[in-house]
Amino acid sequence: MLDYADLTAILPHRHPILQVDRVLEVEPGRRVVATKAVSGSEPCFAGLADGLPQSAYAYPASLIVESLGQAGAVLWLLTARAAGETTEGTLVFGAARDFEFLGAAYPGDVMRHEVVVESLKTNSAVMRGETWVGDRRIAVVGSMLAVARPDTELAAGPTG
């Protein structure tokens, strides 16, 4: 199991955008199971008006995608590390396809992401995954692409 402190040594993300709290299981090159607890004190819920319905406190889909993607990034980086490789540059979320939201996560829920590798190369990774809250599956992604890009290339701006 990897705790929050371990994750800060793997992912470049930091508070408040580090969206994975704990890794429960990891098989490098194959799969990862990671959790993120949603709380009412998340920055995304700050400043909401009183009297809103519960639906206003559904964790935003964009952050579910980010959290699931970060679980995938942990898997990729640990796989590279296990193989004695280093991933140069910055990881970039390239594309997500066939994303389906089937439910929601609310303050008090713990999201559990299960991410499986489709293909891994030195500079790119394709994965698929699911997000669960207890026995409810709340999101499914058919394919997520991440790439590692040299920092110099990113600083130079888009090249097409």
Place this chain on the structure above:
Amino acid sequence: MTQVMSNRMNELREVVAEVLEVEPEEITETSHFIDDHDADSLRAIEILARLEKMYKIEIPQTELPKMENLRAVYDVVKQYAGWQD
């Protein structure tokens, strides 16, 4: 072009069209993914990953720059899948 070739070409066209989010008929054998269909390097990687999964083959990323149109994709896949035609 043989029937087998033409079927495979259409299969590849479907994959490319889906990733580039265009209609399959817009993609000719020589229309350029980047210049004619607004592709970028990320889309190219997606195409490569899908082809690998579909045909259970491995294509080195060094082949990416070559894969600029459908004809070139066909030739690359043919090489790694061991197609005879």
